[in-house]
Every structure is written in structure tokens, then in C-alpha cells.
Amino acid sequence: MTTEVARGEARFSGLARALREPWPDRRTERVLAGVSSLVLVTIAGMVLFVFVKAWPSFSHNGLSWFGSGGNVDQQLGDIFNSPANPDHYVYKLRAWPLLYGTFITTAGAVILGTVISVLSAIFLVEFAPRRVRAVMGPVVRLLAAVPSVIYGLIGILVIVPFVGNHLISSGRKESVINVVQLTGASLIVAVLILTVMITPIMVAIVSDALRSVPRGWTEGAAALGANRWRIMWTVSVRAVRPAIVAAAVLATARALGEAIMLSMVSGSVGFAPNPVDGITFFFEPTRPLAATIVDNADGLSVEPFGQTLYAFAALLLLSAMALSLAGWAAKQPLKRYGIGV
Amino acid sequence: MEVRGAQSSKSWPLVDRIALWACWAAGMLLLAAAAAIVIYMGIRGIQYLRPEQIFSSPQADLDQSKSGGFLDPLIGTFILTVLGTLLAAPLGVAIAVWLVEYGRPFGLARLVESGVEVVAGTPSIVLAIFGLILFSNGAFKILSFQAEGGSVFGRSFLVAGVMMSLIALPLVVGGTREALQAIPRHVREASYALGKTRGATIRRVLLPAARPGIATGTALGMGRIAGDTAVVVILLGATQQLSSFDGAPWPFSTLRGTGSTLTSYVFNNSPAGEGNAPDKAYAAAFVLLGIVVFLNFAVDTIVRRRGAPAWSE
Numbered sequence: 001m002t003t004e005v006a007r008g009e010a011r012f013s014g015l016a017r018a019l020r021e022p023w024p025d026r027r028t029e030r031v032l033a034g035v036s037s038l039v040l041v042t043i044a045g046m047v048l049f050v051f052v053k054a055w056p057s058f059s060h061n062g063l064s065w066f067g068s069g070g071n072v073d074q075q076l077g078d079i080f081n082s083p084a085n086p087d088h089y090v091y092k093l094r095a096w097p098l099l100y101g102t103f104i105t106t107a108g109a110v111i112l113g114t115v116i117s118v119l120s121a122i123f124l125v126e127f128a129p130r131r132v133r134a135v136m137g138p139v140v141r142l143l144a145a146v147p148s149v150i151y152g153l154i155g156i157l158v159i160v161p162f163v164g165n166h167l168i169s170s171g172r173k174e175s176v177i178n179v180v181q182l183t184g185a186s187l188i189v190a191v192l193i194l195t196v197m198i199t200p201i202m203v204a205i206v207s208d209a210l211r212s213v214p215r216g217w218t219e220g221a222a223a224l225g226a227n228r229w230r231i232m233w234t235v236s237v238r239a240v241r242p243a244i245v246a247a248a249v250l251a252t253a254r255a256l257g258e259a260i261m262l263s264m265v266s267g268s269v270g271f272a273p274n275p276v277d278g279i280t281f282f283f284e285p286t287r288p289l290a291a292t293i294v295d296n297a298d299g300l301s302v303e304p305f306g307q308t309l310y311a312f313a314a315l316l317l318l319s320a321m322a323l324s325l326a327g328w329a330a331k332q333p334l335k336r337y338g339i340g341v
Numbered sequence: 342m343e344v345r346g347a348q349s350s351k352s353w354p355l356v357d358r359i360a361l362w363a364c365w366a367a368g369m370l371l372l373a374a375a376a377a378i379v380i381y382m383g384i385r386g387i388q389y390l391r392p393e394q395i396f397s398s399p400q401a402d403l404d405q406s407k408s409g410g411f412l413d414p415l416i417g418t419f420i421l422t423v424l425g426t427l428l429a430a431p432l433g434v435a436i437a438v439w440l441v442e443y444g445r446p447f448g449l450a451r452l453v454e455s456g457v458e459v460v461a462g463t464p465s466i467v468l469a470i471f472g473l474i475l476f477s478n479g480a481f482k483i484l485s486f487q488a489e490g491g492s493v494f495g496r497s498f499l500v501a502g503v504m505m506s507l508i509a510l511p512l513v514v515g516g517t518r519e520a521l522q523a524i525p526r527h528v529r530e531a532s533y534a535l536g537k538t539r540g541a542t543i544r545r546v547l548l549p550a551a552r553p554g555i556a557t558g559t560a561l562g563m564g565r566i567a568g569d570t571a572v573v574v575i576l577l578g579a580t581q582q583l584s585s586f587d588g589a590p591w592p593f594s595t596l597r598g599t600g601s602t603l604t605s606y607v608f609n610n611s612p613a614g615e616g617n618a619p620d621k622a623y624a625a626a627f628v629l630l631g632i633v634v635f636l637n638f639a640v641d642t643i644v645r646r647r648g649a650p651a652w653s654e
Contacts, residue, residue: 119363309470
């Protein structure tokens with residue numbers, strides 16, 4: 001009897017000692033690898049869950065899900081109000097205006113942002129006086145850290161009323177009154193604020209890369225008589241092109257997924273702005289995918305409507321994943337020269 | 342990098358001078374945007390922020406003088422930030438240590454590395470949707486509460502905190518990784534030479550040396566959590582006041598309950614939400630911006646204080 005207790009105690013104290021003592025390397029390695037693999041499990045789970053939930057919306061519409069036809073807000077309303085009987089769920093959706101809205105806001109902001117961020121990264125690295133440079137680093141980081149809801153608040157309370165009252169003439173408003181209302185919440189405001197939000201991310205990546213261009217390369221150019229701008233443009237910027245691509249790709253992912261700010265300033269109308277309208281095009285409202293989810297968050301528990309919103313999320317997830325991997329791949333050539341991250 | 346000299350841009354070709362001006366313009370534009378945001382929010386904040394708002398709960402009332410302050414959202418932001426950080430910091434450090442110090446098998450390490458990038462690039466709205474689907478599942482009913490029909494609500498502080506940790510995770514991994522990679526190889530070799538195992542080297546030598554990097558990443562992650570709105574709107578139930586779940590003992594009653602944060606308070610009180618009280622939105626946004634600027638400032642201080650480590654001589 002006593003020996004059994006003693007043996008039990010010995011086994012217990014052996015276990016306790018094993019946990020208390022420094023872990024052998026192999027166990028540490030395995031535990032850490034296991035914890036790290038959780039990231040992959042999470043991603044796999046995310047893809048699986050979101051796509052399984054979203055499937056009914058895709059399967060009922062087929063490829064025409066991505067097409068145009070009818071009023072998308074009307075269709076969303078019908079889905080929301082569909083009968084309680086699962087056999088009569090309404091799924092019909094032609095999501096083109098939302099996809100198009102996502103595409104033009106993102107493309108506009110990324111194109112504008114790339115130009116501004118490359119120029120200001122050159123400024124930050126090469127031309128800025130020392131004092132400006134000391135301020136600009138923290139400022140760029142601050143701009144990147146400002147919550148999107150604050151951008152949205154300033155947009156909806158300051159910029160949207162300004163655009164609506166001063167930049168859109170009443171004649172312009174009347175010219176499209178039968179199609180859409182121009183309130184000031186518009187494509188141009190959405191693109192401009194989105195540009196301010198994504199530019200800091202790109203400046204950080206591009207300026208890091210510019211700073212790590214080997215000194216010999218730029219000095220060689222200087223010895224050949226190139227001026228400072230020419231050195232930056234023909235040597236440094238050219239060397240860090242992969243970093244610019246990576247920055248643009250990451251900024252695209254960020255812009256695609258921006259929901260709160262866009263739902264506040266883009267007008268929240270499922271409307272596809274038409275470039276044929278000339279300048280009016282910029283003042284027309286739209287609503288990207290992510291903003292649509294936030295606007296309709298109350299309806300997530302309504303079965304067919306929730307599945308439709310999950311389909312939007314699935315599409316965003318897929319694009320963001322593709323972009324992240326593309327950004328990661330774009331950065332690889334830089335590693336060969338030891339430039340950037 | 343700097344190629345300085347007595348060179349004046351006056352002798353440059355016109356195109357180059359225009360390009361130089363464009364650089365200045367772009368840089369100044371960024372500075373002006375930041376200054377405009379901070380100054381404008383500062384003015385509005387001082388104009389509308391009343392001390393009693395910080396100490397009173399929001400009330401549903403059409404009369405704005407009676408609709409209270411934002412004590413509950415402030416507490417909500419605090420709870421979520423702490424929860425998210427508590428989960429993200431250990432996980433992030435573990436992942437970074439494994440990637441830098443072990444990284445075997447090679448393929449798995451590359452997969453995890455790109456996996457972290459994928460998580461970083463996933464929009465928070467998608468993370469929120471994933472959280473809702475996952476935690477509405479019966480298996481996770483312990484994290485939120487069940488509605489009367491027996492369906493799991495899937496919205497609570499715990500649920501939102503778990504998803505928030507995914508937002509902070511890549512920043513913690515990034516900060517820790519950079520710090521670990523900056524430690525020269527001979528420091529590790531010195532430790533092995535003294536008979537320490539790899540695990541002991543990590544715990545006693547590398548992690549203490551990487552502490553500023555870990556702190557920077559964590560502070561950045563906290564700022565990201567405090568500033569996120571999408572997860573809160575979808576996963577926190579968007580009740581104005583903290584409403585706790587009665588079927589559990591104290592800390593869990595609040596954690597399994599719903600609430601709001603400063604971000605969702607600003608969103609709901611802006612013209613885009615139901616409240617439509619711009620004064621309150623400005624006041625809360627000012628406090629929120631203050632928190633974010635403070636965290637940002639903390640990062641700067643950490644980076645500056647880092648100084649030269651002992652082995653750089």
C-alpha cells in the first residue's frame with residue numbers, strides 16, 4: 001500500500017519536475033512550431049467557414065452574381081424580406097454596382113496614393129531639411145494610426161457638406177435628379193480620404209527601401225555628374241521598384257477592406273457612377289462591398305440575407321489573400337540585394 | 342545615402358526642378374493633412390468635451406443634454422484592448438521566436454511567415470464576419486450567451502477580443518522578429534558556449550534583448566485594436582451600455598456580455614449612425630485620437646530609449 005502511494009507520488013513529482021525544469025530543446029521547438037501552425041489553422045478555418053456559409057448566395061445566382069441588372073439595393077431589400085420558409089428564400093442578386101464601386105474607389109486611391117507616396121518618400125529620404133525630416137517620420141506613423149472612424153467623421157461632418165454645398169451646383173444636381181441624388185457624399189470624397197489613409201503605409205515601405213539602397217550605387221551616379229533628383233529617380237527609385245509594387249499591393253488590400261470610413265462618406269447607395277457623365281461622375285455616390293456589410297450589419301442573423309453578406313466577405317477575403325501573397329512575392333527580389341525588408 | 346554638397350537646384354534642367362517641387366509638394370501635403378486632422382479634432386474636442394462625459398454612462402434620449410457621456414464605451418475600449426493584447430502578445434512572440442530561432446521545417450516556416458502576412462492583409466470586416474460565423478457555433482457558447490430560442494448569440498467581449506488579437510498579432514510578430522534578427526550571431530554563440538540550451542538562451546538572453554521590439558509591436562497592436570470599428574460593430578452587439586450576462590460570476594458576466602467602444606460610439610453618433618449627435622461624436626473621437634496619439638508616442642519613446650545594446654561595441 002505504502003509503496004504504491006510512494007510510487008504514485010514519485011511519478012507525480014517527476015511530472016511536476018519535468019514541467020518546472022527548463023524544457024529540453026526538442027520540446028520547446030515542437031511547442032513553438034505547434035503554436036505557430038495555429039496561424040495556418042486559423043486561415044484555413046476562416047476560408048472554410050466563410051465560403052461554406054456564403055455558398056448558397058453564389059450557387060443560386062451562378063456567374064450572374066457578378067453581373068449587372070436591376071437595382072442592387074432593391075434586390076438586397078427583397079432578400080432581407082424573403083419569406084421565412086427556407087424553400088422560398090430569395091437569393092437573386094446582381095452585385096456589379098458594389099463590385100464596381102469597390103474597384104473604382106480602390107483603384108483611384110491606389111493610383112493617387114502611389115504617386116504621392118513615391119514623391120514624398122523621395123522628399124523624406126533625400127530633400128527634406130533635417131528638421132522637417134525629424135518631424136515627418138512620426139507624422140507618417142500618426143497618419144497611419146488614426147482610426148478610420150475619425151477619418152470618416154471628419155469626412156461626413158466637414159468634407160461632405162462642403163462638397164455638397166459649394167462644389168456641386170444646383171444645375172448639376174438637377175441634371176441627374178431622376179437617377180440619383182447628389183448630396184456631397186460621393187466617389188471623389190471617398191477616393192480622397194482613402195488616399196490619405198493608405199499613403200502613409202506606402203510611404204513607410206518605400207522610404208525604408210530607398211534608405212537601404214547601397215551607398216555605392218548613388219555615389220557612383222553622383223561621380224558621373226547626375227544631380228540629386230536624377231540620382232534618386234534613375235538609380236534609387238529604379239532599384240526599389242519591387243518595394244513600390246509591394247507597397248501598392250498592400251495598400252490595395254487595405255483599401256479593399258476599408259468599411260467604416262467608406263460607409264460614412266461614399267453615399268451608401270448601390271449605384272455605379274458612370275464615367276460618361278463627365279465631371280458629375282466624381283460627385284456620384286457609390287457603395288463598396290465592405291461598406292455594404294457594415295451598413296447592413298443588423299441583418300446578419302436573417303438567414304438568406306446573412307448568407308449574401310457572407311458572400312461579400314468571402315470575395316473580400318479571397319482578394320485580400322491573393323494580394324497579401326502577391327505583396328509577399330513582390331518583395332522577394334529585394335532580399336537578393338539586401339534592400340528593404 | 343545623402344549626397345550633399347554645394348549643389349543648388351538652380352542649375353538643374355527645368356524638368357528636374359519641377360520634379361523637385363513635386364516632391365516638396367507631396368511631403369508638405371502629408372504634413373498638412375496630419376496637422377489639419379490633429380488641429381481640427383483638437384479644437385472640436387476642447388469645444389465639446391465635458392469632464393462629466395467621461396464619468397457618465399450613455400443614455401438613450403432624444404434630448405442631447407440628457408443622453409449622457411461615454412463612460413461605458415471608454416471601459417469597452419479598455420477591456421477589448423487588454424483582452425486582445427493578452428492573447429496576441431504571447432502568441433506573437435512565440436511565432437516570431439520560432440520563425441527566427443528555429444524555422445524548421447523550412448517549408449512550414451515559409452508557410453507560417455506568409456500566413457502572418459495574410460492575416461495582416463485580411464480586412465477587419467472579414468475577420469469580424471469569420472468571428473461571427475465561428476462563435477455562433479454551439480461549441481463556443483461558453484464565450485457569449487444563448488438567446489431564448491437556444492441559438493448562440495456569438496457576440497460578446499470575449500469573442501470580439503479573440504478576433505481583435507488577430508488584428509494585433511502581425512504587428513507583435515513583426516516587432517519581435519525585427520528585434521531578434523538584429524541580435525548578432527555571436528551573442529547566441531557566447532550563450533551556447535557557456536553551456537546554455539537553446540531554450541534557455543531564448544529565455545534568458547534573446548527575449549530580454551528583444552524587449553523594446555516586443556514593446557513597440559505590442560503598442561502598435563494596441564493602437565490598432567483601440568481604433569478598429571468593424572469588429573466592434575459586428576461582434577460586440579452594439580449595446581450602448583455594458584450589458585452583462587447574468588448567468589456567470591463577475592468578470593465573466595461582463596466579458597460574456599455585450600457593449601460598445603469609443604469607435605462604435607463615434608460611428609453611432611455620427612450622421613451615419615442612429616444617434617446623430619455630432620458634438621458627442623467629436624468629443625469621443627477626440628478622446629480616441631488622444632489614446633492613439635499616446636500609444637504612438639509610446640512607440641517613439643521606446644524606439645528612442647533603446648540605445649546601443651551592450652554587444653555593439
